Amino acid sequence: MRYELYYWPGIQGRGEFVRLALEDASADYVDVARLSDMDGFGVPAVMKFLQSPEVKQLPFAPPFLKAGDVLVGQTANILQFIAPQLGLVPQDEPSRLWAHQLQLTVADFIKEAHDTHHPIASSLYYEEQKPEALRRTKDFLATRLDKYFGYFEKVLDRNGGHAVAGTHSYVDLSLFQIVAGMRYAFPKAMAQREAKYPRLVKNHAEVQKRPRLAQYLASARRIAFNEKGLFRKYPELDAG
């Protein structure tokens, strides 16, 4: 079955966590909004779902994914749906719940990482909330980053280097992505802290070397980090 991923075309954003799983599993999928409007794809195809009065199970926002008749929204929910089909999580319920629990904690983390540059309103530009962004980021780097990364480090430690013990899973891919994103957005702060998270760093390196992932990351399908996504490089926020 061909999966249809609906997400904004110009950013990694939340959709990237889904793309990483699809790419790592070499799944058959289309990244709908990145194809041409002329062929019925593009952003208009995303908007059609969000604006149609016919859609009973309306998504709140991208990403959402279509698989045959099933339409699934919310990043972590998409992942828990596709992962058993892609071999990216064990089939038993306790393992799936555990993986999903971690993914929801990743979701909490990226919301906080995003809010460093948008502490007041996502409807305003960063430039309109800069003093607040400086203050929020200071706290984020001083208290939140270590709370989350320290937690994930412990989890990897207690589960043999993987998020789900004994196996590679989509959560490992997501942990790779948050390390990559933090390195992009906060290179100084990360350089000072990485020694505290050897297992997270090792997981990042290992995921990056997985053959299909390496191919994806080197391809044009991997959108570069930029200042419209979740992780943004604003040097004045990167206190080190």
Next chain:
Amino acid sequence: MRYELYYWPGIQGRGEFVRLALEDASADYVDVARLSDMDGFGVPAVMKFLQSPEVKQLPFAPPFLKAGDVLVGQTANILQFIAPQLGLVPQDEPSRLWAHQLQLTVADFIKEAHDTHHPIASSLYYEEQKPEALRRTKDFLATRLDKYFGYFEKVLDRNGGHAVAGTHSYVDLSLFQIVAGMRYAFPKAMAQREAKYPRLVKNHAEVQKRPRLAQYLASARRIAFNEKGLFRKYPELDAG
């Protein structure tokens, strides 16, 4: 099976979404932290899990729930785990994914509602971030509240008055709770807006009248809203 809910004893908070489901289904459960330290319960029992080096599937934060050998964390994940057992969601996968998708959107909403009074840092008091809170709340009431409530209103409209078409589910309980919370925190703003959300208001009224829920809400088990929880009444933020 007796469920053990681990959550802070003094607030409704995120744990309340789980309590509502357990109470509505008349489930056999203990609210661990609200029982006595002397009997091995209380907050020390919560901390034991968070601090034990033995717990492989470590929760990031309360709430988490124990059911026999299974330990599940993250509010929405707990709900998707217990709901099929409690008859609070249909058994088929598409219905469960849809309910969970909505619950994750509820989670996004309550995070934003919380951040109105804590836009800079959860480690600081509200009083230490008041100007920022005023600014964030202004945007929240002007743009975010309607985005979420307008969305949930549409969902109820398209699914016959319930979140999951044709049946009462745990999501209806959660939608009751966010209306209750918003009325507590922002009575003026809500009074001005409720006419736009007749189905959300109706769902609130109907849930409140469910016999077991009515009994729960009138009992001492229902902690009152207060200024340590997600929804806080700070009149200066309630612009109407």
